[in-house]
Amino acid sequence: MTDFRLASVPPATGPLPVTRGAMTLSLADPGPLWSVAPHRGEAAAVSRALQEAIGVSLPGPGRRHAAGGASVQWFGRNLWLVAGVAPPDLPGAAVTDQGDGWVTFDLAGPEGADVMARLIPVDTRPAAMPDQAAIRTELHGMMVAVARTAPDTLRIMGFRSMASTLTRTITEAMERVAAI
Structure with missing residues (x-):
């Protein structure tokens, strides 16, 4: 009998972490x-x-x-x-x-809510989305879950098959905010 073992492969997300201005987008490992x-x-x-x-x-x-x-x-x-x-x-x-179905990012920095304002129809400023708040929403046609895990950190989860698109889209929004 042949012993087959599946290897865990990280999602294709491009070069991470990415820092623009005071914000950093990194791949997070939420565990199982x-x-x-x-x-x-x-x-x-x-x-x-x-x-x-x-x-x-x-x-x-x-x-x-x-x-x-x-x-x-x-x-x-x-x-x-x-x-x-x-x-x-x-x-x-x-x-x-659900371990193989999702990719998880942390967007850290004081302007994370400004980045998300360009991407989703939900107010993610700390006053509207305090610590440990969680939502499901759409980000450029992709369904995502967003949670505030710390005062300056938003955790963004999307379908693993969209990892590269999410990385590129969030990075572009970070660049726009950093340019202001």
């Missing part, structure tokens, strides 16, 4: 990614099970919880993304490995 979709009426039980196992519960819409290397981010109606750790056995939910 799992979607969690509780069955009808099971969200509270799933949230308790996650809290007990990984120290993070299901946040409300538009929020993200993080602790000890694990995070749980609202990802849409009745859908959350667990990052950094594998979730425990959750009989009350559909759980799916």
Whole structure:
């Protein structure tokens, strides 16, 4: 019997990190990614099970919880993304490995919201999108998730197949902001 092993290949994103002005776009490694979709009426039980196992519960819409290397981010109606750790056995939910489907970037710097204002129809300034806020939106025709992970850092997740396009699009917006 032949032993086949798959090698993890980083997404094609071009040369990263990229710095323009006071902003840096870098490839982030969120660790394992799992979607969690509780069955009808099971969200509270799933949230308790996650809290007990990984120290993070299901946040409300538009929020993200993080602790000890694990995070749980609202990802849409009745859908959350667990990052950094594998979730425990959750009989009350559909759980799916998402690790190969997403590319994750960190946009760090005080003008990150100005960059995003050129790309998405959502206000990402800290007053409108405080620490640990999370959204799903469109960025130039590509669906993305954006979360504020620190006062000057936005985490941007997009489909892995769009990694190069996302890199180029965000870098171009960074160049426009830096030129002002």
